[in-house]
Amino acid sequence: MLPQVLFSGLALGSIYGLVALGFALVFKATDVLNFAQGMFVVVGAFLAVTAGTQLHLPFALTLMFIVVAAALIGAAIQALLIRPLTGRSMLSIIMVTIALSIVLRALIEIIFGPQPRALTTPMPTGVFIVEGVRISQLHMLAAGVSWLCLGLFALFFRFTTFGLQMRATANGHEAALVSGINVDFVNRVAWAIGSVLAAIGGLFLAQLQLASTELEGIGLLALPAVVIGGLQSIPGAIIGGLLVGLIEQLASSYVSPRSADIFVYTLLLLVLMVRPWGLFGQRELGRV
Amino acid sequence: MSGEQAAVSAAPAVRPARGWRAPVLLVLGVAAACYLPFILTERAIFGVRLSNMQLLNIGLTQVNLMMITLLGALSLNYLTGIAGLISIGHAAFYAMGAMAGAVFGTQLGLPFPVVLAGSALVGAATGVVAGLPSLRVRGLYFVLSTFALHYIVVFMLSEYQFRFFDVVGIPFEEATLGTFVLDTPLRWYFFLLVLCVLVYVGLRNSLRTREGRAMMAMRDHELAASAAGIDVRILRLKAFACSSAIAAVAGTLYSYYMTNVNAEFFTIDFAIQFVAIIIIGGMGSLAGSLVGAAVWLLLPAVITGFAAQIGSTDSAFGTLLTESKPQLVNLIFGSLVIVLLIFAPGGIAGIGRSLRDRLSVRVR
Amino acid sequence: MAAMLEVEGLSVGYARKGLALDDVSLVVPTGGIVALLGANGAGKTTLIRTITGLLPMHNGRVAQGRVRFAGVDITGMAAHRLVRLGLAQVPEGRLIFKQLSVEENLQVGAAFLPRGKVAERLEAVFALFPRLRERRRQAAGLMSGGEQQMLALGRALIGGPRLLLVDELSLGLAPLIVEAIYQQLMSVGETLGTAMLIVEQNAHVALEYAQTAYILDRGRIAMSGDAATVGASSAIADAYLGLAGEVPADV
Ligand SMILES: Nc1ncnc2c1ncn2[C@@H]1O[C@H](COP(=O)(O)OP(=O)(O)O)[C@@H](O)[C@H]1O
Ligand SMILES: [Mg+2]
Numbered sequence: 001m002l003p004q005v006l007f008s009g010l011a012l013g014s015i016y017g018l019v020a021l022g023f024a025l026v027f028k029a030t031d032v033l034n035f036a037q038g039m040f041v042v043v044g045a046f047l048a049v050t051a052g053t054q055l056h057l058p059f060a061l062t063l064m065f066i067v068v069a070a071a072l073i074g075a076a077i078q079a080l081l082i083r084p085l086t087g088r089s090m091l092s093i094i095m096v097t098i099a100l101s102i103v104l105r106a107l108i109e110i111i112f113g114p115q116p117r118a119l120t121t122p123m124p125t126g127v128f129i130v131e132g133v134r135i136s137q138l139h140m141l142a143a144g145v146s147w148l149c150l151g152l153f154a155l156f157f158r159f160t161t162f163g164l165q166m167r168a169t170a171n172g173h174e175a176a177l178v179s180g181i182n183v184d185f186v187n188r189v190a191w192a193i194g195s196v197l198a199a200i201g202g203l204f205l206a207q208l209q210l211a212s213t214e215l216e217g218i219g220l221l222a223l224p225a226v227v228i229g230g231l232q233s234i235p236g237a238i239i240g241g242l243l244v245g246l247i248e249q250l251a252s253s254y255v256s257p258r259s260a261d262i263f264v265y266t267l268l269l270l271v272l273m274v275r276p277w278g279l280f281g282q283r284e285l286g287r288v
Numbered sequence: 289m290s291g292e293q294a295a296v297s298a299a300p301a302v303r304p305a306r307g308w309r310a311p312v313l314l315v316l317g318v319a320a321a322c323y324l325p326f327i328l329t330e331r332a333i334f335g336v337r338l339s340n341m342q343l344l345n346i347g348l349t350q351v352n353l354m355m356i357t358l359l360g361a362l363s364l365n366y367l368t369g370i371a372g373l374i375s376i377g378h379a380a381f382y383a384m385g386a387m388a389g390a391v392f393g394t395q396l397g398l399p400f401p402v403v404l405a406g407s408a409l410v411g412a413a414t415g416v417v418a419g420l421p422s423l424r425v426r427g428l429y430f431v432l433s434t435f436a437l438h439y440i441v442v443f444m445l446s447e448y449q450f451r452f453f454d455v456v457g458i459p460f461e462e463a464t465l466g467t468f469v470l471d472t473p474l475r476w477y478f479f480l481l482v483l484c485v486l487v488y489v490g491l492r493n494s495l496r497t498r499e500g501r502a503m504m505a506m507r508d509h510e511l512a513a514s515a516a517g518i519d520v521r522i523l524r525l526k527a528f529a530c531s532s533a534i535a536a537v538a539g540t541l542y543s544y545y546m547t548n549v550n551a552e553f554f555t556i557d558f559a560i561q562f563v564a565i566i567i568i569g570g571m572g573s574l575a576g577s578l579v580g581a582a583v584w585l586l587l588p589a590v591i592t593g594f595a596a597q598i599g600s601t602d603s604a605f606g607t608l609l610t611e612s613k614p615q616l617v618n619l620i621f622g623s624l625v626i627v628l629l630i631f632a633p634g635g636i637a638g639i640g641r642s643l644r645d646r647l648s649v650r651v652r
Numbered sequence: 653m654a655a656m657l658e659v660e661g662l663s664v665g666y667a668r669k670g671l672a673l674d675d676v677s678l679v680v681p682t683g684g685i686v687a688l689l690g691a692n693g694a695g696k697t698t699l700i701r702t703i704t705g706l707l708p709m710h711n712g713r714v715a716q717g718r719v720r721f722a723g724v725d726i727t728g729m730a731a732h733r734l735v736r737l738g739l740a741q742v743p744e745g746r747l748i749f750k751q752l753s754v755e756e757n758l759q760v761g762a763a764f765l766p767r768g769k770v771a772e773r774l775e776a777v778f779a780l781f782p783r784l785r786e787r788r789r790q791a792a793g794l795m796s797g798g799e800q801q802m803l804a805l806g807r808a809l810i811g812g813p814r815l816l817l818v819d820e821l822s823l824g825l826a827p828l829i830v831e832a833i834y835q836q837l838m839s840v841g842e843t844l845g846t847a848m849l850i851v852e853q854n855a856h857v858a859l860e861y862a863q864t865a866y867i868l869d870r871g872r873i874a875m876s877g878d879a880a881t882v883g884a885s886s887a888i889a890d891a892y893l894g895l896a897g898e899v900p901a902d903v
Pocket of ligand 1 (some may be wrong): 666669671682690691693694695696697698699710711712
């Protein structure tokens, strides 16, 4: 049983890691804790429903549709809601993202109705069995794609000029402006990327389960994942995601499914009390 | 001319007016508050019958629930708007209140006033625990700790519920104050009205004390407050204890009013509605909480009214109104929060204040 | 000679405050070095922020007046566009990227240059400040104050600016280091012909290198003229001791 639990935990954790990476990116670039990230996951799931199930687009086009639409939505939100609040109190900014998630949820439920939708994509749904462990192909694919995205982003940050500018902006907005960086544009791109990563997570989660606004709760797990890993640390976000996936699976298998979230949030509280800069963050940065 | 000078010279002009205006307004307000429930139950004003539409589809129960929500909003506004501590886990205190009510009332059968007092104590204790992280972390990290706390408390409530009751929820008996049985909405109305006024006046007066001023100083400049010899850490815990005691009492009242409570009520959305109310009403303005709670009450009612009027026509808008009413309410509520945050960060109270300033300038 | 920077009748205020700058005019000639002196709180940094487009970040706004850079009106232009036009600055408090390496800091400053030119410009900065070359892989936040100031200067110079604004370069640094950094700065000014506006609370240092000087006192220009005259005048002592003229009235 344990290997099975570990496998599902890591596979799910990879998806959380992906969503958490988007979350951490937005936070690092713009200092905004995006409580709507969970809803962005749902948006991704319903973009998949729109393209695949309603418009009957071929899968490749569905993917492109999701990425482009999610990027546009993220950028538009930055331009319309986040930018006007530059320099305002933390509560205002948090509340705008919370209100945004309320609005997005309402819109989705109005447009698509309250019932969950099944996703039809050609993604593999079979299972193969290795030494008694049932390995779902979809889980494998989700984990694989997540790791691919994570790898690509690592390269992007390390080796491209724009990636460098994003890291610099995360380090300080005024310093970035002084150095000639178009901070507003960098922020918009960060929001677009954060939204795209959540949407890809949403695509997989909708395929693994169903597309519904219930996925928000799963998407919101990115929050504890990021904080546990270290709010300022990109690798921390990913490891945090894996950790949350593992904890969830272990708790629901060995304790009870209802208790899964509690272990995560208790760990979150402990980390906040003992190591607010996160397991992988740097101490100096944890102080606010 | 600077604004300060204007304020100074305007004050004497206003004061004689205030001399008679305040008591008259107070009397009118009390009269209106006492007459309101009869309008809503008789569906008539001074003998003239009113249609549902004219009454905005509001019943007394909705007004009562609004007052219970108002208690939560007041306590959150005290914590966030005045003491500067942000909490998005306020529903946890409601849940604690529900749990305290279940233990003291349903299980131990203590009298209602004792249950309320016990719930206030439990709430205050929870508040101190919830405030503990504020001794170590600030800002975002603290907000996150309230978020985590929410999940933990609600989980405790649901474990408790499943241990001693069942999925249906926790039943609550009728509340009685001595011989006064709270068995009709009308009786609840007057009980809640008195309670709301007490809490409002209490919080307002507490702001005028040394400690209240220190709290506002702490919100604006923590360092300045520390420098003035205030132990900011104790003050924070006190603010938390006071705020969560009120919220827990509101949670108990909510449970008794609903006669049955389920852990599933206390979602994070439940917590967020309080934040939305104080943003709509006006952060830091206790009176604003009332405005925010009123919007919270009126919005669904007005939409129901629209739905009743247009619902029969089979336009797309009509179907939208009838079939997605709760979603529409949320859509408008959420959008209102966003629009106010961007264009009027002081909320409706802030808009009112600036209008009044403009008027008083014009009058002079 | 045409002016590189012209500030005309500039009045600037911050939210909920009176004016921080009141009718300030100032000229930096092409290739010239100008000192801007004044006590703490006089408005020096505010002037720099206004010129370089950082005012909105600090909730400030221009009430009146205009700024021209090489003849072009740049009042209210976005900060990053000004850098690309050749208006660089070493801001108050340096504002280097502490978590990035020294080399990455410089690369950020060079990001808008054509790709082929970056390596060459990087070499030029390293030649100017060999210390930075030694520390190129180190996290910038771990260097000494003087080295961080060199890095901030290098980052500003790497794009080859036509005008450089330097805010309180000497703050918190030992006199010998200040001297050395200024020497380097002046050699750059000579070879590249970069015009400079040097803001200093420390009047002696700045007057040593500048051709002209302005004294800012509570938001107003109290005196201007060539550096030697200003240095010898009593206005300078008055400005620092707060004796010059009446307090400017609000609005
Ligand atoms: N961000 C700000 N918000 C409000 N007032 C400010 C801000 N920055 C500076 N000030 C005020 O503007 C005036 C000028 O400050 P500054 O330009 O920093 O002076 P200096 O650089 O000469 O020391 C001071 O009275 C200061 O308090
Ligand atoms: Mg300064």
